[in-house]
Amino acid sequence: MNRAFSSLVKSLLVATLAISGAASAAAPAAAPAKADPAKGATLYDSGDAARGLPACVSCHGAAGNSTIAVNPKLSAQMSAYTYKQLVDFTTPARQNPIMTPYSKMLTDDDKKNVAVYLALQVPKQGAAKNKDTLELGRRIYRGGIAANGVAACASCHGANGNGMPALFPRLAGQHQDYTFGQLQAFKGGARKNSAQMTTIARRMSDEEMKAVADYIAGLK
Template sequence: MKPFASHVTAALLAACFALPALTASAAESPAAHGPAGAPAAAPAPAPAVAKPDLNLGSTKFTAVCAACHGADGNSGTPVNPKLAQQHPQYLVKQLQEFKAGKRVSPVMQPMAAQLSDADMKNIAFWAASQKAKTGFAKDKDLVALGERIFRGGIADRQVAACASCHSPNGAGIPAQYPRLAGQHADYVATQLTAFRDGARTNSPQMTAVAARLNDREIRAVADYVAGLR
């Protein structure tokens, strides 16, 4: 009888020592495998970002924008901005803010309201692909003042140099600050005045800068950037 008991005891001890390994294996299995031991599914890839369609952008621009901004994005009317060669991210942002009412314009809000996000992207990248026509400074008495402000700011009023954000040649910094080179002086002056007077509120940075400029300084800066190339 003793040998039999000894064998039973040995078998029980072996089973007990085996349990932790079995338990660990069972706990590990669901984390490492899917149903029935299949490998876990890989994370789904991020959806591809659609590229802008310049052909659709050209078509939509002609239908919606060309009457005011010119067939190639070079507006011939001083109150309407040139859009050719403008940074596309900046144009998309402005269109989205017109549509949302964050930037107020009785003309542009209904225009933007009919555009989808894809339309805005296509239009913006098409306009950016067009060559901007050069402009000219018109007031030689103001252009020197405009250059001083654009390049050096106004230290005693803490007005930063325009060139620090819009670059010395007015090309701007893509996705952050718009191109100003060659833009109509009338349009630039109108926007600076709107920022200063609170009529345009979609850029706190520009509101702070324009608030420190008088009418003559605004006209001077606007005339100077019109002649930048």
């Protein structure tokens, strides 16, 4: 009788543990906190004096519409791309004397909040400036450089430069100087966070880079 009772207790215990384990496995994991554009706006516009964080607006302009040709326009950029760049600045893949120390001071939530805020902003239109190279820039952007194995920029960044979510960044309206500078950085190895862009840039001349950068500035 005691053996039978003991066996019954063991059976019930095993069954209870199995049910408990199944319920635990079925329970959904806690959802990650959503990025907060309001917090991103505060950090972007005012920085955080307590942590020694300067305001992003001083370099990248109101709502991400930079007026400084060597500083990128960030307005309407895809949040996943902006976030990735802020992370990359903290690694050897993309070092920058200003952005690397700044990015290292940002928390992961800070990066996500600023990125989401910028993605919601309305970009100001840029313009191409050099009519003599506009056709060359258009040909490269839309058709690539077949002789050198350079793919069309539009194949990844879209016909109008609006990019592809979570894959390739928005380029439309970007400053000529900034785009040219990044192509140079990829070519020279100063920027290492895209093997694809490094390969493309190494197959382009300075003249071709400048032409396509100017064309990109006029996209909308």
